[in-house]
Amino acid sequence: xxxxxIGDIDVFRVEEMLRPGFDPAFLYPKYDPAVxxxxxxxARPEYFxxxxxxxxxxxxxxxxxxxxxxxxxxTGCGNDKVREHLAFQRFHMLDLPYIxxxxxxxxxxxxxxxxxxxxxxxxxxxxxxxLVDGRWVPTFPNARYxxxxxxxxxxxxxxxxxxxxxEGVPAIRDSVDPVVAAGVVDLAEPGDExxxxxxxxxxxxxxxxxxxxxxxxxxxxxxxxADVFHQPMQIYRTDWNSRYCEVPEVAIATRRRVFAEAxxxxxxxxxxxxxxxxxxxxxxxxxxxAFVPLEMT
Numbered sequence: 568x569x570x571x572x573i574g575d576i577d578v579f580r581v582e583e584m585l586r587p588g589f590d591p592a593f594l595y596p597k598y599d600p601a602v603x604x605x606x607x608x609x610a611r612p613e614y615f616x617x618x619x620x621x622x623x624x625x626x627x628x629x630x631x632x633x634x635x636x637x638x639x640x641x642t643g644c645g646n647d648k649v650r651e652h653l654a655f656q657r658f659h660m661l662d663l664p665y666i667x668x669x670x671x672x673x674x675x676x677x678x679x680x681x682x683x684x685x686x687x688x689x690x691x692x693x694x695x696x697x698l699v700d701g702r703w704v705p706t707f708p709n710a711r712y713x714x715x716x717x718x719x720x721x722x723x724x725x726x727x728x729x730x731x732x733x734e735g736v737p738a739i740r741d742s743v744d745p746v747v748a749a750g751v752v753d754l755a756e757p758g759d760e761x762x763x764x765x766x767x768x769x770x771x772x773x774x775x776x777x778x779x780x781x782x783x784x785x786x787x788x789x790x791x792x793a794d795v796f797h798q799p800m801q802i803y804r805t806d807w808n809s810r811y812c813e814v815p816e817v818a819i820a821t822r823r824r825v826f827a828e829a830x831x832x833x834x835x836x837x838x839x840x841x842x843x844x845x846x847x848x849x850x851x852x853x854x855x856x857a858f859v860p861l862e863m864t
Contacts, residue, residue: 568671568672569582569844569845569863570672571835571846571861571863573782573783573787573788573789573835574764574782574783574784574787574788575764576631576632576633576764576765576782576783576789577631577632578629578630578631578782578789578837579629579630579631579632579672580627580628580629580630580845581627581628581629581630581639581665581668581669581672582625582626582627582665582668583626583627583628583643583644583661583663583665583668583693583694584625584626584643584644584661584663585623585624585625585626585627585842585843586623586624586657587616587619587621587622587623587624588621588622588623588624588657588840589621589622589624589654590620590621590622591620591621591622591798591800593654593810594622594797594798594809594810595800595801595804595807595808595809595810596808596810597804597806597807597808598807602800602803602804603615605803606800606803606857608799608858608860609798609799609800609803613842613843613844614798614799614800614841614842622797622798623842624797624840624842625839625840625841625842625845626643626644626658626690626840627641627643627839627845628640628641628642628643628665628669628694629641629791629837630669630672630674631765631780631782633762633763633764633765633782634762634763634764635680636680636681636762636763636765637674637678637679637680637681638679638680638681638682638683638762638765639679639681639682639683639694639707639710640682640683640685640780640791641683641684641685641691641692641791641793641839642682642684642691642692642693642694642695642706642742643665643690643691643693643694644658644661644689644690644693644694645661645692645693645694645695645696645697645741645742646661646662646663646665646693646694646697646698647660647661647662647697647698648660648661648693648737648738648741648742649737649741650689650737650738652734654734655689655734658689658690658693665694676706676707676708677707677708677709678709679707679709679710680709680710680711681710681711681712681713681761681762682695682707682710682711682712682713683713683761683767683780684712684713684714684715684718684743685777685778685779685780685791685793685794685839686715686718686773686774686776686777686778686793686794687714687718687719687721687722687728687735687738687739687743687774688732688735688738688773688774688794688811689734689735689737689738690839690840691793691794691839692738692739692742692743693738693742694706694742695712695742695743695745695746696741696742696745696746702745703741703742703745704745704749705745705746705749705751710751711751711752711753712746712751712752712753713752713753713755713761713767714743714752714753714754714755715754715755715756715757715767715776715777715778716754716755716756717756717775717776718774718775718776718777718778719743719747719752719754721774721775721776722735722739722743728774731813732811732813755767755778757769757778764782764783764784765780765781765782766780766781766782767779767780767781768780768781768790770792770793770795770821770825771814771817771818771821772795772808772812772813772814772815772816772817772818772819772820772821772822773793773794773795773809773811773812773813773818774813774814775813775814775817777793777794777795778793779791779792779793779795779825785832786832786833788832788834788835789834789835789836789837789846790825790829790834790835790836790837791837791839792825792836792837792838792839793839794809794811794812794838794839794840795818795821795822795825795838796822796838797809797838797839797840797841798840798841799841799847799858801822802826802849802856802857802858803852803855803856803857803858805819805822805823805826805855805856806819826849826856827856829848829849830849830850830851830856833848834848834849835847835848835861836848836849844860844861844862844863845861846860846861847859847860847861848861
């Protein structure tokens with residue numbers, strides 16, 4: 568069980584899967600393999616699978632215990648979901664022990680009080696729902712689901728999210744629309760404090776309205792960065808957007824801002840897809856940045 572603490576808030580990682588994912592040349596249109604030689608950290612097996620030449624990719628939720636709140640931040644890919652698009656086939660019709668991994672953290676689905684979707688891409692909403700008697704129902708029956716008002720509107724407008732990423736529409740239909748229809752969604756704005764010590768922040772670019780989740784207080788805080796960056800190599804190459812960044816120039820500016828603020832504040836960053844130890848801090852490296860993996864005790 569992966570666990571750390573930020574102030575008086577406990578953070579757990581709930582694994583869905585950890586395996587080789589995208590070829591970096593596919594994920595990053597600007598990819599140059601020289602980065603692996605220049606920064607040997609990036610070639611470690613925790614981050615790069617040399618046998619296949621693919622990036623190690625984590626699919627997971629972050630579980631936060633803040634006072635009485637039991638919060639799940641993003642919900643991975645989900646079981647039993649049809650994902651036929653070529654790029655998403657490793658998410659197709661999964662049968663993974665996510666709920667058992669949640670239980671290993673001492674939490675049952677009915678214990679969860681809040682789910683936060685930082686954005687509504689396929690690998691961040693899947694466990695919003697589960698299949699019961701042919702219907703998609705909320706996985707966390709006692710939780711309120713927090714979504715960005717503008718993010719949801721972006722995906723409900725056929726000329727926006729569905730037009731930009733049509734392969735993402737099935738995830739909206741089976742993992743977002745059902746919780747909206749169930750009346751368990753609360754729409755939020757950047758700046759909202761959704762629980763004591765838990766605040767939402769705007770980190771646009773990957774989607775126009777993506778939000779991060781900050782916990783703790785200045786000097787002892789953490790930031791769940793959603794897809795501001797997917798892999799540590801983007802810390803060294805801040806201009807490398809993934810092919811799924813919807814507003815590329817904004818994504819670069821947001822990435823650089825988040826890293827600069829993390830250096831200044833000593834903030835622990837909790838990204839969504841980075842390999843072990845899955846979180847870390849940012850240091851200055853000349854005119855750029857470097858990754859400092861979190862020391863686990």
